[in-house]
Amino acid sequence: MKISILGAGAWGTALAVQAAARHEVLLWARDATAIDEMRSRRCNSRYLPEAVLPAELQLGSDLASAVAHGQQGLIVVATPMAGLRGVLAGLPDGACVLWLCKGFEAGTGLLGHEIAREVQPRLRVGILSGPSFAQEVAAGQPTALVAASDDEELAQAAVDAFHSERLRVYTSTDPIGVEVGGAVKNVMAIAVGTADGLRLQAEKRGDTSNAPGLNARAALITRGLAEMMRLGQALGARPETFMGLSGMGDLVLTATGDLSRNRRVGLLLAEGLPLAQILRELGHVAEGVYSAPTVLARARAKGVDMPITEAVVAALDGRLSAAAAIDLLMGRQARSEH
Numbered sequence: 546m547k548i549s550i551l552g553a554g555a556w557g558t559a560l561a562v563q564a565a566a567r568h569e570v571l572l573w574a575r576d577a578t579a580i581d582e583m584r585s586r587r588c589n590s591r592y593l594p595e596a597v598l599p600a601e602l603q604l605g606s607d608l609a610s611a612v613a614h615g616q617q618g619l620i621v622v623a624t625p626m627a628g629l630r631g632v633l634a635g636l637p638d639g640a641c642v643l644w645l646c647k648g649f650e651a652g653t654g655l656l657g658h659e660i661a662r663e664v665q666p667r668l669r670v671g672i673l674s675g676p677s678f679a680q681e682v683a684a685g686q687p688t689a690l691v692a693a694s695d696d697e698e699l700a701q702a703a704v705d706a707f708h709s710e711r712l713r714v715y716t717s718t719d720p721i722g723v724e725v726g727g728a729v730k731n732v733m734a735i736a737v738g739t740a741d742g743l744r745l746q747a748e749k750r751g752d753t754s755n756a757p758g759l760n761a762r763a764a765l766i767t768r769g770l771a772e773m774m775r776l777g778q779a780l781g782a783r784p785e786t787f788m789g790l791s792g793m794g795d796l797v798l799t800a801t802g803d804l805s806r807n808r809r810v811g812l813l814l815a816e817g818l819p820l821a822q823i824l825r826e827l828g829h830v831a832e833g834v835y836s837a838p839t840v841l842a843r844a845r846a847k848g849v850d851m852p853i854t855e856a857v858v859a860a861l862d863g864r865l866s867a868a869a870a871i872d873l874l875m876g877r878q879a880r881s882e883h
Contacts, residue, residue: 548706549573549615550623551608551632553583555592555679555829556645557623562683564707565602569618572604573611580606592829596683608635616640619706621673625830626650630660638667641699643692645673647727648832649839654846656724656780671699672720673707674727675790676798678805682712689713691790693723715790722786725777730796731807731833732840733769735857737762737800738811739867746815757871765853765874766800772851776840779847807833814860815867837861852877 546568550557553574561572574580583589587598598604605611612620612635619641622632626648636642644657655663661670671694682688692703692714700716708714717723740757747756773796774787786792799805810831813823824834837858844851856874859865865873 546702546706547571547615547618548621549611549619550621551611552623552628552645553579553589553592554623554625555589556677556682557621558589558593558596558598559679559683560621560623560645560707561602562596562599563685563709563712565599567709568706569614570602571611571614572598572602573608574604574606575608577606580604593679593683595680612636612640619643619702621645626657626832626835629657630664633661633668633670634664636665636668638665639669641669641702643671643673643694643699643703646832647674647724647731648836649728649843651835651839654839654843656721656728658720658724669696669699670694671696671703672723672727673703673714674723674795676794678798678802680804685711687711687713689715689790689794691715691717691723693717693720693791695720717786717789717791719783719786721780722777722782723791725780725782726773726787726792726795728832728836729769729773729776729840729854730792730799731831732837732854732857733765733773733796734799734805734807735811735814735831735833735837735861736769736853736870737765738805738808739814739857739860740765740811740871741808742812742815743867743871745812761871762801766796769800769853770796772844772849772853775849776844776847776851779849780843806831810834811867817866819863820861833857834861 548568548570550561551573564570622644626646673692675690677688692700694700704714740761744756747753841854856870860870
């Protein structure tokens with residue numbers, strides 16, 4: 546199979562590394578200098594320096610050539626959410642396209658499938674998602690993903706492209722649920738990272754008596770899942786999707802894993818750093834920062850209560866300190882769990 550991966554960030558590079566042994570894979574980046582460096586050094590020194598780029602992996606910076614390469618096979622969009630619209634708009638009718646980005650589009654609040662329907666409705670589209678750190682995928686560590694699409698043949702093409710001995714790919718016919726899970730879990734990871742960061746700061750001071758602990762982490766993950774499910778169902782998703790890889794699985798990984806950029810944002814918020822400084826130090830895109838306001842806007846438009854998301858948005862905006870955000874959540878009126 547011919548596969549073009551458009552976007553040479555960590556995740557796109559990791560998938561390219563894994564698929565290149567079995568398929569004709571071309572990895573595209575708009576920066577010709579970066580591509581030249583990857584060709585000469587056989588590594589992506591900026592985004593995934595640990596991974597060796599196999600000799601079979603083709604590299605290119607010409608978008609038209611990259612699209613032509615994958616047009617009869619599979620095109621994978623590996624840009625951040627902000628770049629999805631522009632890439633989809635330039636793809637040819639009938640192409641089979643998966644995207645890897647997770648979130649709601651800033652400004653419009655649209656999910657990936659809604660963007661595709663708006664800009665290029667004749668594409669065959671889906672999403673590849675699930676609990677996956679790029680470094681582990683590139684290293685061949687066991688990982689499970691889900692390919693979701695209304696087009697079952699496209700979902701199967703994703704299995705044919707990426708399923709291997711160390712990378713399991715399941716299929717789903719609920720792309721809405723998979724997309725909502727991938728978007729909301731990033732916001733919840735910021736919340737959990739904030740609580741964990743407050744605990745770390747308390748430990749440094751030698752007084753953890755009132756600091757959030759592991760109980761708080763469990764509560765935030767569980768209630769975060771409830772928020773995810775409420776929004777997803779309001780947008781047309783199936784509830785069982787959120788108990789799978791793109792819901793609970795991705796939430797647990799992103800909220801607790803040390804490689805999570807969104808969790809890292811929460812940890813730094815707990816140190817009292819302003820968001821602009823946090824993003825500079827991070828150096829990579831943390832989709833939860835950009836998704837949080839749009840998640841909240843979609844929820845409010847649907848009349849969905851998302852208090853954790855509201856607290857995260859207030860903390861990111863600087864309207865609440867990390868500690869005040871946690872206190873706000875704990876001070877809410879008691880209610881039925883379900």
